[in-house]
Amino acid sequence: MHYDSPRFRHAGGAGSPGWGGIIGGLDFVRFFAMQEKYLPTEIERAAQERWASNQRFRASDTSDRPRYYCLSMFPYPSGKLHMGHVRNYTIGDVLARYHAMRGYNVMQPMGWDAFGLPAENAAIANGVPPAAWTYSNIDHMRTQLKALGLAIDWSRELATCKPDYYRWEQWLFTRLFEKGVIYKKMATVNWDPVDQTVLANEQVIDGRGWRSGALIEKREIPMYFFRITQYADELLTGLDTLPGWPERVKTMQANWIGKSTGVRLAFKVPQKDPAQPDELLWVFTTRADTLMGVTFVAVAAEHPLATRAAANNPALAAFIAECKQGSVAEADMATMEKKGMDTGLTVIHPLTGEAVPVWVGNYVLMSYGEGAVMAVPAHDERDFGFAKKYRLPIKQVIAVEGEAFSTDAWAEWYGDKQRGVCVNSGKYDGLNYTQAVDAIAADLEALGLGEKKTQFRLRDWGISRQRYWGCPIPIVHCDSCGDVPVPAEQLPVVLPEDVVPDGSGNPLNKRADFVNCACPKCGQPARRETDTMDTFVESSWYYARYACPDANQMLDERANDWLPVDQYIGGIEHAILHLLYARFFHKLMRDEGLVTSDEPFKNLLTQGMVIADTYYREDASGKKTWFNPADVETRDGVPVLKADGQPVIHGGTEKMSKSKNNGVDPQALIDQYGADTARLFTMFAAPPEQSLEWSDAGVEGANRFLRKLWKAVFDHVQGGAVPAYAGGELGEAAKTLRRQLHQTIQKVSDDVERRRQFNTAIAANMELMNALAKLEGADAATRSVRQETLEAVCAMLAPIVPHICEALFAELKPGAALVWPTVDEAALVQDEIELMIQVNGKLRGQLRVPAAADRAAIESLALASEAVQKHTGGNPPKKVVVVPGRLVNIVA
């Protein structure tokens, strides 16, 4: 190959043309001596070297061209790229390159979400420090990303585990701590009593620790919290300002925030000593209209009333201890068997004055709401089941006309707010939901025992992690001054990188050089906080840092120049947590004067999951070992490990992840077929938003198409240079092909720009190429149409398969810029169109009519047609439906 052939010219001299190379048109000279055979490895290496040496993808901070900030969610450096990454980053690259072809100043950065649990797990398994493991993974994955030929501005690369990144996060933490946006309170965690460590929810399997197998306990520990609930309303209403977000994501976020209006009310707790003031047990309910149907109250195991009752009740104490077993995950809490025990205590109903028994329920959580709930078994399905199980009374207080209530079984209408009317409720009888809630709330308020209240399901964001590999929380604990934030001039609090965790607690606690420090306030010896931050904190602001990665402050004015992100692309699994935290953080930064916009991401594309089969084996202790699908084969319908031929268990089809070891490495695909084939196949397999069950069947077809494209251009170029069709008489075949070409440009533009559906854009180009292959003739006019078509196909596919398209385009039109093709409206005009004929909605024939034919003409032509005569027996139609351009339906 002649990479330095005489035809090769460097664009724009020694400067840094950036994406401007495309606009300037200087970059697209032949950089590759064309051969008949398609040689992806050579072409891709040559193209990538050119892009790197020209700094083609450098985004300009000063250009006056319109900007387009295209961001894909940064990866966790788990070791190798998997197909989910390839899909995500190719989608982003297609949009970035498309906009560059449209003349935008594009920024597409990349970085590393580098803190996190897998690095500690790897350390435990292999004895390698998380830092070294992470940096080596980053190096490998960067190489893999570069091999994909992504149009990334690598000068903006960042890694969240580097002090020059996380120092600003610590700086903001101290500001927010002083402002009261961050505060400390107790929170419940999974405690492994054997390993003496806090476990993540994913490390608790069936209520046991993943390594020790020990029964997990719930433990209360102090934690720092972001007051996200203070922004709940804005996070909710802000969704309405995001038309570029998928509806499903906005729905999920709105449901997660869960704004509800209800009534907060109190039951009096009787005092032994009447001189004591009344103690109140508060609950929140959205169904105050059913207050007269309350037959018991349930409190959390940690509730003070429960603790008090258990003091002289060993059975209750034992039950409370049982409730404290198991994980804190909501999915576990919601699916476990509902259990309870009577405390023997009663409280006083605020309106009736009746005594209501207090139960401890394992499904009530202390940290959510008031830690207590009122139970109305007749009108809440969960309470109904609980009451049946423990033979508690069920009192109907809502009736629906025409429906009969029975305590034997639950019926949907028992919980119906719309149709229900109060009964057995004294003065409230006959009131509907709204009227009853209003009346009861007013009465409670008059008694000082309640008021209407808006409540959110959203809880404050606890960010303390009892782990080593994370951003240190910049707090110093001083015996005399309390929790003291580290002053700005002492930041960053640097995490030592030579640590190897062993799975028992946070190793930072054993590092005297880290822990021991002087109190920034009084100078006395003090202890540094050893908890680190939730890694969601780093991923909540990285998008802003890309705009000014070298700033000697958290963000500078360049952040506002680039933000909000024009297009964010990432997995649908991030629909709630990451995207909600990032939106929240953006508002925190706004309120600190760091950014001016209200929302970080203008448009969002949520990529569907790439899923693959999971396989595992279980040892005697129940510990699972996961095997990669690449190492498993099926023999006689049974999955077995290739290495030993012994069976493995199929664990379902799930998103590719490190923990389930079902990530498929794209490297083999790239090595065998090249990056363009990998990119084309990934985009062709399914539309971006749809989940994709991985299979590489069909990769051959993608590669075959690129070889055909290469051959078509090669054959055409052999015939000598010819300008693209610019006007003049054409034969019927060439004219038809030109019409298809411009229909394709129209369709593909819409697919990429509006629909973001690249599989159909590719299919349309394949169809066009199939049609082109059938176009015969070597006359100048036909060749000019062929030239026009090949130029357009290379341009339309360039965002998807950039290496081959640039190489081919440089052969077709040396020195010219790759720009997006435009539709020639004149080429679209048709004289005749084909209509379908239906009789009673069934397809019975076709009809060719002049494009200008009116309804009456179409109707009479259709009625006269053989198909209609045959199926109606010549009888006059009852009705004729004419859909212009589509069909005629005769109703006989």
Next chain:
RNA sequence: GCCCAGGUGGCGGAAUCGGUAGACGCAGCGGAUUCAAAAUCCGCCGCCGCAAGGUGUGGGGGUUCGAGUCCCCCCCUGGGCACCA
């Protein structure tokens, strides 16, 4: 359990606003080329049926001249559920 998606040939998928179901590709089958194979090219390809035709978009019901698309109920798969990221 709760919230959000999805279910179309042997397979991945298309059908954009209620109007030709199965584009495009894979696999398969038949043919050409070849000493042979690979590659390439041409043709066929939902199911039942010799055909005419019938039937068909997870299942059941409904609206409509007409439903993969809209409405109701059910089943299955995937994502999320606050310490995987």
